[in-house]
Amino acid sequence: MMQTTQPAAPVAGRVAGTDWEALAGALDEHGHALTGQLLTPDECAAIAALYDEPDRFRTTVDMARHRFGSGQYRYFTHDLPDLVRDLREAFYPGLLPIARDWAARLGRPAPWPDTLHEWLRMCHEAGQARSAQILLRYGPGDWNALHRDVFGELLFPLQVVVGLDAPGRDFTGGEFLMTQQRARAQTRGWATTLPQGHGLVFTTRDRPVAGSRGWSNGPMRHGVSTVRSGRRHALGLVFHDASWHPPHPPHPPHSPRPQEQR
């Protein structure tokens, strides 16, 4: 699963070269899994530097203002940088069978077509037409509250974050966090240090949990622990588009708390 060599192939080849079986196994077990290195340090730096090009983004969110945490993130416009578009497109076909398997286990519909292009067309027709790809920038003291990136009725259940800075060198703290609610038991938590250029695939809402009476859903949330020093950038790839954005998220029936919707 872990590539240790510097990626040289185009990004689609690096994603395709991921050990998808191991990734699916880890996702089944924990609802999130590291991919190995997808971007070179130079590519990471180039993407992080885009943060300072406001024309690339449709919206900037001040997390403290919305009580999402502290720090800022920006939603790219649909005119994504090539590397970001390529990464997103390359992940969809790999994630699709996992999404379908999970839906089957949970007895849910699996509305996702074979291509991202077609799925995005469905999102847009349903009124979910805003880009949901984000670039995040955290400084000392910044953090990201536990949440779910549900942006409308249409949802692709897996998403990807790519770390753009080197932990320990560029920043300290800032671990990627996940929690899972357990039926009649206390919540479980995980913390992952995202290596620079590596991806982490994770569930947007929940994961199927095996029990003595079949599958049930384990509700999950993700966030980021406080950055203690330095600066941490991350690229967030979501596979549905969005029908709303802060500050006025509607409250769909299954959202436990409105602030978890972005």
Ligand SMILES: O=C(O)CCC(=O)C(=O)O
């Ligand atoms: O900064 C991170 O690692 C996670 C950001 C996030 O919430 C996301 O990518 O959806």
Ligand SMILES: [Fe+2]
């Ligand atoms: Fe998120």
